[in-house]
Amino acid sequence: MTGHLPPLRDPGDRQALVDLDKAHVWHPFTQMEGWLAGDPLVIAGAEGCWLIDADGRRFLDGVSSLWVTVHGHRVPEIDRAITDQLGRVAHSTLLGLANTPSAELAARLVALSPPSMGPGLTKVFYSEAGACAVEIALKMAFGYCQHTGKPEKRTFLSLDNAYHGDTLGAVSVGGIDLFHAAYRPLLFPAHRAPSPYCYRCPLGKQYPGCLTACLRPLEEALEEHHEELCAVIVEPLMQAAGGMIAAPPGYLRQLSELCEEYEVLLILDEVATGVGRTGTFFACEQEGVSPDILVAGKGLTGGYLPLAVTMTTQAIFDAFLGRPEDARTFFHGHTYTGNPLACAAALANLDLMEANQTLAGVRERSEALGRALKPLEDHPHVGEVRRRGLMVGIELVADRATRQPFDPALGMGWRVATQAREHGVLIRPLGDVVVLMPPLGIPFDELDLLARVTVEAVEAATKAPGPPAPAGGRW
Numbered sequence: 001m002t003g004h005l006p007p008l009r010d011p012g013d014r015q016a017l018v019d020l021d022k023a024h025v026w027h028p029f030t031q032m033e034g035w036l037a038g039d040p041l042v043i044a045g046a047e048g049c050w051l052i053d054a055d056g057r058r059f060l061d062g063v064s065s066l067w068v069t070v071h072g073h074r075v076p077e078i079d080r081a082i083t084d085q086l087g088r089v090a091h092s093t094l095l096g097l098a099n100t101p102s103a104e105l106a107a108r109l110v111a112l113s114p115p116s117m118g119p120g121l122t123k124v125f126y127s128e129a130g131a132c133a134v135e136i137a138l139k140m141a142f143g144y145c146q147h148t149g150k151p152e153k154r155t156f157l158s159l160d161n162a163y164h165g166d167t168l169g170a171v172s173v174g175g176i177d178l179f180h181a182a183y184r185p186l187l188f189p190a191h192r193a194p195s196p197y198c199y200r201c202p203l204g205k206q207y208p209g210c211l212t213a214c215l216r217p218l219e220e221a222l223e224e225h226h227e228e229l230c231a232v233i234v235e236p237l238m239q240a241a242g243g244m245i246a247a248p249p250g251y252l253r254q255l256s257e258l259c260e261e262y263e264v265l266l267i268l269d270e271v272a273t274g275v276g277r278t279g280t281f282f283a284c285e286q287e288g289v290s291p292d293i294l295v296a297g298k299g300l301t302g303g304y305l306p307l308a309v310t311m312t313t314q315a316i317f318d319a320f321l322g323r324p325e326d327a328r329t330f331f332h333g334h335t336y337t338g339n340p341l342a343c344a345a346a347l348a349n350l351d352l353m354e355a356n357q358t359l360a361g362v363r364e365r366s367e368a369l370g371r372a373l374k375p376l377e378d379h380p381h382v383g384e385v386r387r388r389g390l391m392v393g394i395e396l397v398a399d400r401a402t403r404q405p406f407d408p409a410l411g412m413g414w415r416v417a418t419q420a421r422e423h424g425v426l427i428r429p430l431g432d433v434v435v436l437m438p439p440l441g442i443p444f445d446e447l448d449l450l451a452r453v454t455v456e457a458v459e460a461a462t463k464a465p466g467p468p469a470p471a472g473g474r475w
């Protein structure tokens with residue numbers, strides 16, 4: 001609930017900060033016209049799973065500060081790991097030098113990578129954001145084909161509703177027209193297959209008889225284009241930013257078998273699903289799939305510092321080996337690649353996940369969250385509640401029977417989020433899909449509060465039009 005702590009700053013400071021923000025900060029994924037007219041929260045501190053604003057008001061962090069927080073905020077063990085590392089060195093480059101925490105973390109991640117029939121993932125390339133790690137994956141796949149005598153393999157296949165980040169390569173394999181269409185003239189062409197969006201299945205099929213039909217367009221694209229395709233890229237189990245679209249069980253497994261059959265590399269983007277979010281360390285483990293390239297980020301540092309990884313196999317790594325004059329070097333890097341502070345935070349996060357048995361805890365909390373959200377399952381304005389671990393999407397609809405969406409101009413997802421905020425819970429929707437992504441270690445009573453406030457917010461927002469949604473837009 002909205003318990004009150006003493007204000008972290010003088011009351012006058014809040015307005016001064018808002019003024020500075022409005023004068024100078026351009027916010028991501030935000031229609032700034034609406035932002036400039038609004039009265040934003042200014043986060044000044046945190047405690048556990050609560051964010052505290054400049055007036056001392058507390059808000060439950062229902063989306064893990066954009067899907068990153070693992071154990072909560074201000075975790076003593078992670079704080080200590082970062083300050084210990086500060087006492088050694090904050091940053092040194094990985095270009096031509098090694099550093100202690102990046103070497104240790106790479107070994108830990110390899111040990112945690114999906115069990116495989118083959119050699120599995122043995123190499124780790126660091127970057128600072130999911131989108132960078134996706135760029136690296138695309139370039140690695142492309143380079144591998146170039147270096148192994150298959151230069152004609154130079155295109156990618158991705159899914160409708162896919163989101164892989166906002167850099168141009170990642171946008172080229174993105175499938176959300178609202179975000180991506182404007183940039184098409186800048187992008188490289190990629191093949192696209194339908195998304196496994198069961199709730200709005202274009203084939204009108206039902207699980208389990210649907211899988212073959214669902215994968216058929218992808219298989220046809222592989223049949224037709226495999227000679228020019230270097231990789232398929234997908235988000236395993238759940239397409240996140242596309243609206244928490246859960247793939248049916250077996251989909252990933254069959255997709256990976258098709259990639260193998262047609263000799264096309266498989267890139268799994270686990271930026272949203274990885275690091276325990278779905279109840280296993282990587283989501284692909286649940287379907288017994290080990291990709292050629294795996295991308296992770298978000299929760300890697302427990303939600304503390306920007307760090308992402310692109311993991312790959314020995315075979316892909318080996319294809320880049322040679323003398324300098326062979327021009328096989330992987331010419332890619334970022335200034336802060338393998339930053340020691342971020343890697344130290346990640347190591348402390350992994351230690352804590354092990355000590356707290358976080359993965360088992362996610363599975364238990366997921367069941368509890370499912371039970372607490374039961375009242376929504378037959379709500380007249382809820383089409384579907386999709387849940388994988390602690391990753392939940394609640395699709396709001398104008399009419400449950402016909403699945404008719406709300407008029408987008410109503411901004412119904414935002415109306416729900418606004419209601420929840422008034423009751424001390426911060427959530428951020430994706431269009432009309434209400435998203436819950438609590439910290440993985442959230443206490444059960446706070447999880448219950450998150451569910452209760454969400455149910456009440458859906459009830460209130462869909463019953464009465466209420467105040468207009470913030471002009472920040474649908475997303």
Ligand code: PLP
Nearest residue numbers: 129130131163164165240271272
């Ligand atoms: N890939 C997926 C599946 C994501 O969900 C995201 C971000 O939400 C990204 C890539 C991009 O990550 P970042 O925002 O760290 O660039």
